[in-house]
Amino acid sequence: MSTPENPTAVEIGVDTFGDVSSLESGIVLTPAQTLRAIVDEAVLADRVGLDFFGIGEHHRADYAVSSPEMVLSAIGAKTDNIHLTSAVTVLSSDDPVRVYERFSALQGLTSGRAEIIVGRGSYIESFPLFGYSLDQYEELFDDRLDLFSRLITGEPVTWQGTTRAPLENQLVHPAPESPLPAWVAVGGTPQSVVRAARYGMPVILAIVGGQPARFAQFADLHRRALAEFGHAPQPLGVHSPGYIAETDEQARDEFFPYFAEAMEKFSKGRGGTGYSRAQFDRDATRGALMVGSPETVAPRIADTLTTLGASRFSLKYSSGHMPHEQSLRSIELYGTEVAPRVRELLGQRAGATGTTGEGGE
Structure with a gap:
């Protein structure tokens, strides 16, 4: 691939x-x-010039956010x-x-700064919580993405599926002042990628293990x-875990215990064996973790984007x-030192090769 233009x-x-x-x-x-604490972290991310702040949805004791848009609204203020x-x-x-x-309401409250990334999530606790059968796991997402892709056009929607009531020439309110940017998160299966492309939607690749290449x-x-x-080119995004500190050794030593904690919980819930320091x-x-100075x-990061x-x-x-304090220090280094350097590196590569971008609009 080529360096963004x-x-x-x-x-x-x-x-x-x-x-x-x-x-x-x-x-x-x-x-x-x-x-x-998350609101404070987002305020810092804004202050150091980062472009966006995202929050996931979970319905578990180990996560605090079940309604991302509520927290995003507080951040927007x-x-x-x-x-x-x-x-x-x-x-x-949902x-x-x-x-x-x-x-759409969040878009209005924040003067056009709202976005949404839809997906199936990493856990399944929301299905029994809201009365959905896991037997319909694929059907529910297919059906609802089809409807959602029509809603984000802002036009009246006529739609019929299998998992909820049909709509007939229905406008949905409130209408946003500007289009609502929407992405589909995919974990790296061809079917998920093609599904997003069918609706002309951009994708976020969740890269949490292995080499990004x-x-x-x-x-x-x-x-x-x-x-x-028959759709126009769409942006492509990447999501990966990471942590920034003054040195590589400090970053790894500080981040490992907490990342291992999360990985072992995730792995053992699926029959895995945990996560080692090696x-x-x-x-x-060499892999997906962006951990270091x-x-x-x-x-x-520049290599991954390229x-x-x-x-x-x-x-x-x-x-x-x-700890919250470590998150704040990592965000500050990421915004003040990493992000400018990534752009500088991409600029140097674009100037050296004369390539044009394929990943964005």
Whole structure:
């Protein structure tokens, strides 16, 4: 792939799943305290010039955010420039009309800074919670993405599916003042990529393990599928975990316990065996983890964007009970040192090769 034509247009931001966090003193925060800490982290992200801040949706004791748009609304009242997005909204177990209404309202409250990333999420607790059968796992997402893709046009919708009532020439309110940017998060299966392309939607590739280069096939598939379906080129984004500190050693030592905590919980819930320091060090050296000093992480992000032809990078900055103070320091280094260096590197590569961008609009 090629370096983006205009590196300054590359979007660099952060996201969080809303893990219940702690303080460096060892005190574990309550979910309410975690919500307020997330708002403070987003305010800092805005102050250091990051492009967007994302929040995931979960319905579990280890995560504080069940309604991303509520927290994003609080953030919007305290920030000026940063764009605000879900990361992700679990569309399968929600009603697309209500999702669109809520984010349309957020778009109005924040003067056009709202975005939405829809997906199926990493966990399945929302299905029984809201009365949906896991037997309909695929059907629910297919059906609701089809409806949601029509809602975001802002035009009257006539639609009939299998998982909710049909609509007949229905306008949905409130109408946003500007179009609502919407992405589909995919975990790296061809079917998910093609599904998003069928609706002409941009994708976020969730790269949490292995080498980012192995996702180039999915980036290429998305571009080809968009063309085959007759859609215009769409942006491509990347989401990966990471953590920034003054040195590589400090970053790895500080981040590993909390990342391992989250990975072991996720892995064991699916029959896995946990997550070792050796595996972490491999992932932080050559894999998906963007962990290290600004001098180490910036070139790796630039390489990922270049390899995939992507125009957006989202760093998942929190993990497990990682202290709020560490999150703040990481966000500050990411915004003040990593992001400018990524753009500088991309600019140098574009100038040296004369390539043009394929990943964004």
